[in-house]
Amino acid sequence: MNVFEINNAIAEIENKDLDPEVLVDTIKSLELTRDQKLDGAAGLSDKYDSEIQWANDRIKELREFIKVSKNKKDRLNQYITDAIDDAGLKEIKTEHHILKPRNYRDSVIVEEIRKLPIDYVVEEKTIKADKKKLYEDLKAGKEITGAHLKANRKTLIK
Structure with a gap:
């Protein structure tokens, strides 16, 4: 029952x-x-x-x-890239890998979102920088208070 x-x-x-x-x-x-x-x-x-x-x-x-684990991988990849760059080489072939440093699109670093001109701020539920516009203008050489470009160089491991 x-x-x-x-x-x-x-x-x-x-x-x-x-x-x-x-x-x-x-x-x-x-x-x-x-x-x-x-x-x-x-x-x-x-x-x-x-x-x-x-x-x-x-x-x-x-x-x-x-x-x-991602942070460890990123630091290790930066170490590999720095070592290859320091050797002045474009590529290193090892027994198991081909190591090729590549230039990727620069990362936009927003230091203080409140210091950005209003043109570079996208308003949502939270305040967020318009990184696409920041990237384009920073890449064109424009100086913007509160943001700068940071090189984004990594090594492709095959």
Whole structure:
């Protein structure tokens, strides 16, 4: 019998003309069964809460792991690029890789968004610099308070 059937049985018994003692015992018995089933369901809900919390904690740990690993990779790539540039070479072939430093599009660094002229600010729910416009004008040689170009040189590893 499921919980809803138990509730219906309790309602039916309450409407019958039975001995008060039998009525009370029967209702208490049905209520006990119902309460045990509901307690079990609540226990499952607690289990799911624990699983959700575990998954959220794991996601947070994995995001941090990805962030740390990406930073390590970026620093290592910069080290490789600097070493190849220092040697004055355009390419190095190793046993397992071909290392070719490349010039990528410069990164726009916004030092202080509040110092940017209004033409370089895009208003959304939060204030955000118009990096496309900043890039174009900075690349054209225009000096803009609050932003500058930073070289974006990386090595392609095949």
